[in-house]
């Protein structure tokens with residue numbers, strides 16, 4: 041069956057580029073989002089997120105009539121759900137996944153589903169979420185049959201196909217990356233593969249829904265565990281007065297060793313979240329994954345304590361000075377290098393904590409933004425001013441702009457990314 045009309049539910053960092061990709065292959069695409077401003081922006085041919093090259097594609101597909109955005113779902117042949125799956129903090133120390141957005145999306149598309157439609161869950165999800173989605177759809181539409189009821193011959197096909205693209209490289213990775221496609225039946229997988237083949241040049245690998253869910257969680261948990269190893273090394277090396285960056289580069293000369301880089305903590309919307317989806321499901325069996333999360337989550341606090349020690353040292357050496365006279369500059373606020381995204385950023389949380397605890401000036405140097413989003417007790421300044429005025433320089437993100445400058449000899453340097461260490 042041909043997919044003439046494709047609907048993408050959730051027009052964020054994954055949904056909008058995916059919708060634009062289908063539309064660029066001359067498919068009629070209906071994007072759905074609850075955010076009226078995002079819908080209006082897209083219908084003007086503009087974008088509400090930062091992603092290189094995406095603006096050009098969206099402008100062209102909207103102008104040519106292949107992509108439109110709406111707030112209420114309309115009939116289509118395939119529905120891709122790309123809504124957030126955050127976690128909710130409850131009384132236990134293990135955060136639980138929140139499937140509320142998926143449930144809302146399933147209830148929104150149910151009324152327009154028709155026999156022969158394909159529904160794909162793209163959102164990163166805990167194991168079992170695709171089956172749960174199919175249950176929500178079946179409950180809302182008892183007149184249609186679903187794979188969990190009659191398998192291959194169901195009216196509606198349901199599959200999980202997790203997104204795996206790297207922010208900042210989404211347009212290229214959407215086309216080139218391999219896709220893991222897990223249908224609730226063999227036919228569901230085959231139909232989903234047929235759909236993605238519209239624009240995917242990578243291999244579409246077939247599996248079942250649960251394995252596809254776990255594959256995505258495994259990828260991000262693997263990275264989290266590896267970063268935790270690097271972060272733990274950084275604490276050990278600090279205690280033993282060893283340069284962790286030199287140590288890692290030496291160890292990485294071994295042909296089978298590839299240690300990642302320590303930093304101020306792990307940020308973003310995926311790697312710091314997805315491991316919890318495994319831990320909350322199988323807490324007794326996920327001890328390593330749980331510990332890695334704890335190690336990475338505790339790193340920002342360790343950095344803040346380093347800053348407190350530096351303030352203490354300056355005051356001890358200069359008894360006539362007060363903490364009000366000490367200026368601290370935080371270099372980098374984004375959640376990783378060379379992007380402008382401050383959400384879920386350990387750098388931002390460290391800078392805010394310093395601003396809260398310190399009585400003197402706290403400067404922020406972030407070349408990728410023009411204004412600070414919220415009024416924190418932080419002053420956004422250019423690189424040179426940060427270097428010139430700071431008694432304590434805290435390097436939090438390895439932006440390319442910081443690699444060609446060096447801190448003044450008179451300041452104390454806390455370099456969490458190792459670009460100035462030597």
Ligand code: SAJ
Pocket residue numbers: 164203204205206207259260263267300301302303304305306307308309310311375376377
């Ligand atoms: N980080 C380190 N040390 C490193 C590498 C990264 O501290 O050696 C930190 C970064 O500074 C950042 C965090 O980890 O704070 C995450 O950055 P990232 O570049 O590792 O990953 P994300 O969150 O931008 O994107 C990840 C990708 N997953 C993997 O590489 C396994 C991407 O492919 C996924 O599609 C994305 O998560 C997602 O949406 O799940």
